[in-house]
Amino acid sequence: MLSDSTQKRIAELKRKFPEKRSAILPAMHVVLEEVGFYNRDILKQVAELLDLSEMEVAEVVSFYTYFPKQGVGKYHIQVCTNVSCMLLGAEQLVGYLEDKLKIKVGETTSDGLFTLSAVECLGSCGTAPVMQINQTYYENLTKDRVNQIIEELKKGKET
Amino acid sequence: MEKILFKYIDVPDQYKIDTYIRNGGYRALPKALKEHTPDELIEMVKKSGLRGRGGAGFPAGLKWSFVPKDSPKPRFLLCNADEGEPGTFKDRALIENDPHQLLEGIIIASYAIGAHRAFIYIRGEFAFGAKRLEGAIQECYQKGYLGKNILGSGFDLDLDVHRGGGAYICGEETSLMESVEGERANPRLKPPFPASVGLYRNPTVINNVETLSNVPHIVLNGGEWYANIGMPKSTGTKIFSLSGHVDKPGNYELPMGVTLRELIFEHGGGIKDNRKLKAVIPGGVSTPVLTAELLDVKMDFESLYEAGSLLGSGATIVMDETTCMVKVAYRISKFFEHESCGKCVPCREGTRWIRQIMERIENGKGREQDLDLLRDICANIAGNTVCPMGDAAVIPITSTIEKFRDEYEYHIKHKKCMVDLGERFV
Numbered sequence: 001m002l003s004d005s006t007q008k009r010i011a012e013l014k015r016k017f018p019e020k021r022s023a024i025l026p027a028m029h030v031v032l033e034e035v036g037f038y039n040r041d042i043l044k045q046v047a048e049l050l051d052l053s054e055m056e057v058a059e060v061v062s063f064y065t066y067f068p069k070q071g072v073g074k075y076h077i078q079v080c081t082n083v084s085c086m087l088l089g090a091e092q093l094v095g096y097l098e099d100k101l102k103i104k105v106g107e108t109t110s111d112g113l114f115t116l117s118a119v120e121c122l123g124s125c126g127t128a129p130v131m132q133i134n135q136t137y138y139e140n141l142t143k144d145r146v147n148q149i150i151e152e153l154k155k156g157k158e159t
Numbered sequence: 160m161e162k163i164l165f166k167y168i169d170v171p172d173q174y175k176i177d178t179y180i181r182n183g184g185y186r187a188l189p190k191a192l193k194e195h196t197p198d199e200l201i202e203m204v205k206k207s208g209l210r211g212r213g214g215a216g217f218p219a220g221l222k223w224s225f226v227p228k229d230s231p232k233p234r235f236l237l238c239n240a241d242e243g244e245p246g247t248f249k250d251r252a253l254i255e256n257d258p259h260q261l262l263e264g265i266i267i268a269s270y271a272i273g274a275h276r277a278f279i280y281i282r283g284e285f286a287f288g289a290k291r292l293e294g295a296i297q298e299c300y301q302k303g304y305l306g307k308n309i310l311g312s313g314f315d316l317d318l319d320v321h322r323g324g325g326a327y328i329c330g331e332e333t334s335l336m337e338s339v340e341g342e343r344a345n346p347r348l349k350p351p352f353p354a355s356v357g358l359y360r361n362p363t364v365i366n367n368v369e370t371l372s373n374v375p376h377i378v379l380n381g382g383e384w385y386a387n388i389g390m391p392k393s394t395g396t397k398i399f400s401l402s403g404h405v406d407k408p409g410n411y412e413l414p415m416g417v418t419l420r421e422l423i424f425e426h427g428g429g430i431k432d433n434r435k436l437k438a439v440i441p442g443g444v445s446t447p448v449l450t451a452e453l454l455d456v457k458m459d460f461e462s463l464y465e466a467g468s469l470l471g472s473g474a475t476i477v478m479d480e481t482t483c484m485v486k487v488a489y490r491i492s493k494f495f496e497h498e499s500c501g502k503c504v505p506c507r508e509g510t511r512w513i514r515q516i517m518e519r520i521e522n523g524k525g526r527e528q529d530l531d532l533l534r535d536i537c538a539n540i541a542g543n544t545v546c547p548m549g550d551a552a553v554i555p556i557t558s559t560i561e562k563f564r565d566e567y568e569y570h571i572k573h574k575k576c577m578v579d580l581g582e583r584f585v
Contacts, residue, residue: 017341022340063343065325066323083245084245125248
């Protein structure tokens with residue numbers, strides 16, 4: 001499942017810390033960057049590379065919400081819905097995206113392109129409303145801007 | 160007043176080491192290493208009155224001095240960049256636009272406490288910030304500001320970026336250490352405090368990004384200089400993250416003790432669309448809400464405490480007359496339910512109950528006895544948890560009931576909001 005170069009990156013992380021468990025989160029960031037999601041096979045492989053048991057890795061990873069499980073679309077849209085964004089229309093932004101993508105929060109479009117999530121504060125309250133697509137922030141959103149972003153992604157533009 | 164931390168924040172290349180040096184950077188580091196002993200630096204920071212900018216406001220110099228001098232164990236410095244308190248976005252600006260200011264502070268702080276290993280724990284979502292920091296760290300190794308024998312002083316330090324995974328609780332220092340150790344981020348009982356038993360059970364100091372970014376300036380200009388800025392017990396400047404219904408949201412670095420009125424109306428351009436101000440949360444969602452009558456309160460640790468609230472992280476969320484306070488409190492209750500780590504029963508169960516009751520009130524299904532019930536649940540969470548998140552989860556509920564009881568009662572009686580936010584996303 002994991003490519004040779006990914007495996008190498010993860011194995012190297014083990015030596016970076018006083019205790020090898022510390023490499024679990026960094027390894028998951030490598031997985032996120034190179035694969036985009038995780039599943040049981042990946043956790044098993046990460047565990048082997050870090051010389052830990054599968055359960056040791058799984059119990060830790062399941063605590064952290066940032067790492068998506070298999071089934072997330074190519075573009076994971078995460079809309080901040082916390083207070084500052086809510087005050088500037090985050091609920092309406094979510095509704096707009098639901099209508100536009102014809103999915104509900106938590107769902108993925110049938111072409112596997114977009115997954116829509118509502119998330120907690122992204123730390124970008126001064127430029128609300130805000131969403132994160134994969135690793136990139138999109139700020140000061142308006143309907144026009146959202147239309148433009150979605151169209152560009154559909155055409156294959158990188159986030 | 161001249162800005163300290165944000166002086167070069169808008170310079171496009173400030174994140175590059177050459178620009179940082181051209182603008183006066185990395186002058187405090189050689190001064191600290193060559194002209195001062197670690198103890199002198201701790202005294203200097205004590206004298207400056209610098210207090211933690213993550214929310215708790217603990218004196219930074221005092222925290223440093225708690226590291227046992229005679230311990231043979233390795234020491235660690237952790238920079239808390241897990242900025243997650245809703246409303247707060249100041250550390251992100253410092254990290255992305257002036258990372259070397261932070262790194263210089265980290266290196267000096269590490270020298271002061273005798274740490275040879277440091278980590279910056281940055282929230283997972285800040286991918287861009289993490290990249291900026293990693294680039295800046297690389298530059299430091301190349302210039303000899305990190306690694307072995309820094310600037311010929313004999314002092315060694317290795318620094319790494321450690322990215323989190325979307326858990327708010329990691330902003331709490333003991334949970335942060337658990338997370339770095341590769342555990343589920345459940346908080347630890349204190350004492351022992353991290354200064355004696357911290358990361359990998361070794362002496363550890365954990366400081367916020369803004370706190371550490373102040374350190375080079377204190378070393379260059381002296382503790383007294385810093386202590387003369389702001390208020391007697393809340394010294395220096397503070398970066399206020401202004402958001403919500405203001406004309407010009409953003410980060411504003413102002414002296415401690417600036418009034419809320421000045422922050423909102425002089426710097427933030429006043430209330431958006433000339434509406435009327437209704438309420439302000441002054442320090443992030445876990446601090447008590449203030450009503451519009453308290454506009455002249457000074458924004459510092461003591462003054463806000465006296466006014467019945469807290470400075471917290473300085474995240475000032477402004478709400479106009481169209482804001483339903485029940486809806487705001489309900490949204491915050493969802494946040495705390497989601498972020499409760501599950502270790503302590505009162506928080507784990509209580510935050511869920513609070514959210515359920517808030518949800519039914521918000522959706523027009525509230526019961527007459529619900530306000531008493533909420534008060535009862537809140538009283539059983541506060542003070543009964545290992546970390547401060549239990550108290551944090553309770554404050555938004557109790558403070559909105561106290562200040563805006565009429566809105567709750569209206570909701571329960573008429574089964575709808577008193578006011579309507581209207582169409583805000585256009």
